[in-house]
Amino acid sequence: xxxxxxxxxxxxxxxxxxxxxxxxxxxxxxxxxxxxxxxxxxxxxxxxxxxxxxxxxxxxxxxxxxxxxxxxxxxxxxxxxxxxxxxxxxxxxxxxxxxxxxxxxxxxxxxxxxxxxxxxxxxxxxxxxxxxxxxxxxxxxxxxxxxxxxxxxxxxxxxxxxxxxxxxxxxxxxxxxxxxxxxxxxxxxxxxxxxxxxxxxxxxxxxxxxxxxxxxxxxxxxxxxxxxxxxxxxxxxxxxxxxxxxxxxxxxxxxxxxxxxxxxxxxxxxxxxxxxxxxxxxxxxxxxxxxxxxxxxxxxxxxxxxxxxxxxxxxxxxxxxxxxxxxxxxxxxxxxxxxxxxxxxxxxxxxxxxxxxxxxxxxxxxxxxxxxxxxxxxxxxxxxxxxxxxxxxxxxxxxxxxxxxxxxxxxxxxxxxxxxxxxxxxxxxxxxxxxxxxxxxxxxxxxxxxxxxxxxxxxxxxxxxxxxxxxxxxxxxxxxxxxxxxxxxxxxxxxxxxxxxxxxxxxxxxxxxxxxxxxxxxxxxxxxxxxxxxxxxxxxxxxxxxxxxxxxxxxxxxxxxxxxxxxxxxxxxxxxx
Amino acid sequence: xxxxxxxxxxxxxxxxxxxxxxxxxxxxxxxxxxxxxxxxxxxxxxxxxxxxxxxxxxxxxxxxxxxxxxxxxxxxxxxxxxxxxxxxxxxxxxxxxxxxxxxxxxxxxxxxxxxxxxxxxxxxxxxxxxxxxx
Ligand SMILES: Nc1ncnc2c1ncn2[C@@H]1O[C@H](COP(=O)(O)OP(=O)(O)OP(=O)(O)O)[C@@H](O)[C@H]1O
Ligand SMILES: [Mg+2]
Numbered sequence: 001x002x003x004x005x006x007x008x009x010x011x012x013x014x015x016x017x018x019x020x021x022x023x024x025x026x027x028x029x030x031x032x033x034x035x036x037x038x039x040x041x042x043x044x045x046x047x048x049x050x051x052x053x054x055x056x057x058x059x060x061x062x063x064x065x066x067x068x069x070x071x072x073x074x075x076x077x078x079x080x081x082x083x084x085x086x087x088x089x090x091x092x093x094x095x096x097x098x099x100x101x102x103x104x105x106x107x108x109x110x111x112x113x114x115x116x117x118x119x120x121x122x123x124x125x126x127x128x129x130x131x132x133x134x135x136x137x138x139x140x141x142x143x144x145x146x147x148x149x150x151x152x153x154x155x156x157x158x159x160x161x162x163x164x165x166x167x168x169x170x171x172x173x174x175x176x177x178x179x180x181x182x183x184x185x186x187x188x189x190x191x192x193x194x195x196x197x198x199x200x201x202x203x204x205x206x207x208x209x210x211x212x213x214x215x216x217x218x219x220x221x222x223x224x225x226x227x228x229x230x231x232x233x234x235x236x237x238x239x240x241x242x243x244x245x246x247x248x249x250x251x252x253x254x255x256x257x258x259x260x261x262x263x264x265x266x267x268x269x270x271x272x273x274x275x276x277x278x279x280x281x282x283x284x285x286x287x288x289x290x291x292x293x294x295x296x297x298x299x300x301x302x303x304x305x306x307x308x309x310x311x312x313x314x315x316x317x318x319x320x321x322x323x324x325x326x327x328x329x330x331x332x333x334x335x336x337x338x339x340x341x342x343x344x345x346x347x348x349x350x351x352x353x354x355x356x357x358x359x360x361x362x363x364x365x366x367x368x369x370x371x372x373x374x375x376x377x378x379x380x381x382x383x384x385x386x387x388x389x390x391x392x393x394x395x396x397x398x399x400x401x402x403x404x405x406x407x408x409x410x411x412x413x414x415x416x417x418x419x420x421x422x423x424x425x426x427x428x429x430x431x432x433x434x435x436x437x438x439x440x441x442x443x444x445x446x447x448x449x450x451x452x453x454x455x456x457x458x459x460x461x462x463x464x465x466x467x468x469x470x471x472x473x474x475x476x477x478x479x480x481x482x483x484x485x486x487x488x489x490x491x492x493x494x495x496x497x498x499x500x501x502x503x504x505x506x507x508x509x510x511x512x513x514x515x516x517x518x519x520x521x522x523x524x525x526x527x528x529x530x531x532x533x534x535x536x537x538x539x540x541x542x543x544x545x546x547x548x549x550x551x552x553x554x555x556x557x558x559x560x561x562x563x564x565x566x567x568x569x570x571x572x573x574x575x576x577x
Numbered sequence: 578x579x580x581x582x583x584x585x586x587x588x589x590x591x592x593x594x595x596x597x598x599x600x601x602x603x604x605x606x607x608x609x610x611x612x613x614x615x616x617x618x619x620x621x622x623x624x625x626x627x628x629x630x631x632x633x634x635x636x637x638x639x640x641x642x643x644x645x646x647x648x649x650x651x652x653x654x655x656x657x658x659x660x661x662x663x664x665x666x667x668x669x670x671x672x673x674x675x676x677x678x679x680x681x682x683x684x685x686x687x688x689x690x691x692x693x694x695x696x697x698x699x700x701x702x703x704x705x706x707x708x709x710x711x
Contacts, residue, residue: 070617088592
């Protein structure tokens with residue numbers, strides 16, 4: 001997928017997410033307030049503990065000790081309940097917030113221009129829909145809420161240390177500063193390797209997804225060896241990056257641990273010296289130890305968090321870009337077909353990634369006529385059909401139906417009026433009935449039966465014990481190529497559009513099936529304008545006229561029966577002696 | 578099973594979807610904490626250098642010291658032992674505060690540190706006013 005629009009930074013990423021947070025503002029505020037209370041407790045508890053120690057150890061003041069201990073206990077109990085509520089909130093927000101982003105992405109996916117989608121891999125779209133919205137939630141929880149609270153806590157800890165003794169406070173702050181520097185330096189290295197690792201893994205997952213969906217084709221092509229070698233290569237690459245990241249992360253972690261240890265020893269030494277001189281009580285000492293440990297933890301957390309935020313912003317960027325990808329234009333004019341004549345005038349087109357494919361194609365299909373479109377594989381027949389249903393827009397020229405410009409019409413009206421049987425028929429997971437109803441949601445039972453009878457599926461469906469309710473698709477029964485085509489014809493029959501496009505499957509069928517399918521065609525074709533992309537001579541013969549496409553241009557047109565005798569091109573194409 | 582379902586629904590409605598109980602929970606805690614921390618009182622202590630002689634402590638200071646609760650703590654090294662005694666009598670004259678302790682002869686003599694209980698403050702004041710230090 002290409003990138004569009006501006007680059008997001010931390011703040012503009014928040015601005016982007018705000019739109020989705022708006023609906024759950026109350027919940028996010030509660031959630032934040034809860035975590036804030038938790039952070040304040042984390043500062044308070046060591047202070048209370050220090051007071052308890054002083055009262056008990058020095059002054060043997062058990063009454064005060066007991067009273068403070070009760071307050072301490074109260075805080076602990078409260079924080080237990082608080083966690084319970086916070087996790088419930090987290091679960092709720094996770095569901096709702098992630099869902100609202102996912103819904104937007106999915107909605108956009110439906111309307112996205114075919115040209116844009118063609119450049120994206122399935123794996124990529126899958127993570128865009130599944131993983132990145134979750135990363136948005138992580139961003140809010142970790143890189144906003146926890147980050148702010150940790151900064152606040154670090155300030156409070158630092159302030160406390162300064163309040164107790166400015167020597168210690170200053171040493172602590174200086175040392176914290178140094179440890180941040182060291183951490184940042186090391187972590188940056190780890191971060192970039194981690195990023196590389198994530199990316200390698202992402203591309204690996206996408207590739208894997210595509211391999212798994214195409215497993216049968218790979219086996220057919222005897223491509224297992226090559227795929228296995230690619231698999232090994234990718235695995236090795238992943239392992240290499242993983243190992244490099246692991247090693248540098250280990251050394252960096254040891255560096256960080258060592259420097260933190262040294263600094264900590266200095267602070268503890270200083271504090272212990274003061275305690276030994278009687279300048280500091282044991283209680284204060286415990287508080288200092290605990291606070292300094294926490295302060296350096298917080299600072300490490302904050303610096304790490306900053307790096308993570310960068311990574312997550314790039315995920316948010318992907319969603320942001322995707323939602324700005326061009327969608328199919330919204331138009332208000334409806335396509336209204338009276339007779340159904342189609343005309344292409346001077347239409348040129350080429351895919352974004354490839355060379356120009358169609359050059360100034362001009363052709364007319366008169367209303368009610370059936371036009372066969374033939375040509376070598378890859379010459380752009382399917383592409384021409386896609387232009388007609390508005391998946392792509394011609395770069396030059398125009399297409400008109402009954403004199404109405406196609407590029408002025410709302411695309412849903414175009415697709416309502418044109419029935420398109422694609423080269424590879426899509427079968428949805430579900431029952432045969434559901435698959436048929438895709439053609440017309442309101443069809444009655446009798447209409448369904450008529451449709452499959454006309455499509456020549458009756459013997460097949462009636463032989464199934466569950467009939468129309470048999471589950472087909474990836475979870476159910478598989479259908480043969482011929483059955484799929486007939487299913488598609490039955491759908492078109494139910495839809496009953498004025499214009500039909502048949503993109504004949506290239507796979508060979510036995511004579512009997514071919515005849516059955518041709519029978520079905522004849523029934524749905526009567527009285528309709530049709531474009532038949534034919535790969536078989538017998539299919540061409542069903543049509544009134546035939547067009548041969550060559551080098552992106554109309555090379556020849558004529559009546560099929562005559563072309564079979566006279567046209568050299570036609571005879572070569574269908575290997576006629 | 579039925580009861581569990583009902584509890585789940587109740588929980589979703591009042592604890593998760595509505596912020597009221599959550600706010601009440603936070604509010605009640607802060608209220609209770611404020612009350613508890615202002616009810617709990619702790620001794621407020623002032624520290625002085627002093628000399629001890631038998632059962633009498635002499636503190637050189639600018640003005641008369643107020644003794645709250647008639648109790649003093651003193652020590653040579655706080656980390657070894659802190660002694661706590663009731664005050665029998667206290668008097669101030671010529672810049673020296675003399676405090677007579679109950680209970681006869683003490684084991685220490687010479688220069689010591691004395692902590693005089695000079696009043697009371699609440700736990701709340703201790704935490705937020707003095708950062709927890711005594
Ligand atoms: N989505 C796409 N993006 C980029 N190039 C494409 C895309 N779809 C097809 N092409 C390319 O455009 C050319 C024409 O493809 P098209 O599917 O129109 O051929 P066809 O005439 O239908 O072939 P066949 O008879 O094999 O079905 C091919 O070279 C193909 O690689
Ligand atoms: Mg094709």
